[in-house]
Amino acid sequence: MSFFVLAAGALLVLALAILMFPLLRKNHAPDQSSERRATNIALMRDQLRELENDRQSGNLSAEAYDQTHREIHRRLLDELPTAEPTANHSSPGASRKTAIAVLLLLPLLAIGSYLYLGSPRALNPVLQVSPEEMTPAKIQQMVEGLQQRLVNEPENAEGWAMLGRSYRSMERLPEAIEAYARAEAGLAENADFLAEYADLLATANGGDLSGKPLRLVKRALEANPDHLIALWLAGTAAFNGKDFANATQFWDRALATVDPTSGDHQVLAENIAEARRLSKVDAEPGKAISGTVSLAPEIAAASQPDETVFVFARPVDGTRFPLAVVKLRVGDLPAKFVLDDSSAMVADKAISGHPEVIVEARLSRTGDAIGRDGDKQSAAQTVKLGDSKLQLRIDRAYVPPTRPAS
Numbered sequence: 098m099s100f101f102v103l104a105a106g107a108l109l110v111l112a113l114a115i116l117m118f119p120l121l122r123k124n125h126a127p128d129q130s131s132e133r134r135a136t137n138i139a140l141m142r143d144q145l146r147e148l149e150n151d152r153q154s155g156n157l158s159a160e161a162y163d164q165t166h167r168e169i170h171r172r173l174l175d176e177l178p179t180a181e182p183t184a185n186h187s188s189p190g191a192s193r194k195t196a197i198a199v200l201l202l203l204p205l206l207a208i209g210s211y212l213y214l215g216s217p218r219a220l221n222p223v224l225q226v227s228p229e230e231m232t233p234a235k236i237q238q239m240v241e242g243l244q245q246r247l248v249n250e251p252e253n254a255e256g257w258a259m260l261g262r263s264y265r266s267m268e269r270l271p272e273a274i275e276a277y278a279r280a281e282a283g284l285a286e287n288a289d290f291l292a293e294y295a296d297l298l299a300t301a302n303g304g305d306l307s308g309k310p311l312r313l314v315k316r317a318l319e320a321n322p323d324h325l326i327a328l329w330l331a332g333t334a335a336f337n338g339k340d341f342a343n344a345t346q347f348w349d350r351a352l353a354t355v356d357p358t359s360g361d362h363q364v365l366a367e368n369i370a371e372a373r374r375l376s377k378v379d380a381e382p383g384k385a386i387s388g389t390v391s392l393a394p395e396i397a398a399a400s401q402p403d404e405t406v407f408v409f410a411r412p413v414d415g416t417r418f419p420l421a422v423v424k425l426r427v428g429d430l431p432a433k434f435v436l437d438d439s440s441a442m443v444a445d446k447a448i449s450g451h452p453e454v455i456v457e458a459r460l461s462r463t464g465d466a467i468g469r470d471g472d473k474q475s476a477a478q479t480v481k482l483g484d485s486k487l488q489l490r491i492d493r494a495y496v497p498p499t500r501p502a503s
Contacts, residue, residue: 254283270301288321306334341376374435385437388487402428405464410454420448458489
């Protein structure tokens with residue numbers, strides 16, 4: 098990766114860290130952890146400047162520069178506070194909106210420095226530019242200025258890539274695609290660029306990775322077999338094509354590259370589990386029941402994301418003990434589910450031994466598998482083993498089962 102990209106990335110991350118920390122933190126009085134975080138960010142800012150000085154003076158090899166830069170970058174990201182999750186139906190607060198605006202505007206500030214001074218090293222003044230000085234008209238002027246400059250520099254692949262990222266941050270996808278296309282020849286072996294380009298094309302095409310996006314992903318993996326975004330996209334493409342075995346393989350490789358405590362790790366683990374379940378269903382047709390479970394809007398509005406949802410199958414003879422159970426969260430819904438022998442409660446009472454079962458879903462307010470007053474449930478449906486299109490909707494109050502007459 099060139100120094101231009103490294104410098105731009107370092108300075109943008111630093112500026113974002115400094116500006117977004119007060120915007121994303123919780124609303125409470127300052128404490129020691131926030132002071133420590135601010136101090137650490139300032140120290141790492143100085144370390145990056147010293148690192149660049151060593152590189153320019155020839156005291157540091159390119160390999161050592163890259164390795165040290167990545168380590169400082171990683172430590173900086175570790176210092177950033179984690180925003181609290183919100184339910185999908187919640188509206189973000191004003192500070193969150195401001196943070197998002199800053200996140201989109203900072204790359205455009207970098208463009209301004211590049212335009213006015215004409216050198217990658219000119220990115221340093223970005224740290225001194227106040228985002229309050231930026232207006233939509235000035236942003237538009239800077240982007241147009243970069244575009245005009247690049248007309249006279251058609252071989253400047255990094256410049257075209259920067260322009261493409263800027264257009265994407267402005268949600269101008271057609272112009273972003275055109276700029277990425279101009280950059281492709283000069284960055285044909287850059288895994289970061291290739292994965293970004295693939296993701297952009299898929300986004301513009303409603304998430305479809307077939308065709309050129311998938312070819313770009315394959316090229317990115319040839320350049321870097323462990324590239325996280327490329328592995329993620331490759332797994333998604335395989336999953337969408339119902340190639341669940343390859344989806345699992347790609348996502349397993351991606352999982353090995355991420356922090357086990359991160360949100361990415363959790364999402365990948367859930368994707369892998371679903372791909373494995375669907376792979377089993379695909380390999381053993383007729384041995385499972387699958388479908389989708391959802392909440393009625395009025396129940397969703399009165400529920401918390403962490404509340405538990407159970408989907409279970411039981412025998413048609415009236416026995417209440419479940420043959421198979423899947424546990425989900427309200428925040429995951431609507432969600433796909435698979436009931437098979439791997440979700441059996443007892444090994445010798447597997448669902449595969451029952452040609453017909455009763456399936457229902459229940460929202461547990463307490464997280465207990467036993468139904469309680471206040472729980473909600475779906476209608477119970479009698480289905481045949483092998484049904485793959487079952488739709489369960491939790492839309493009514495829980496009714497305790499009646500005991501059969503003796």
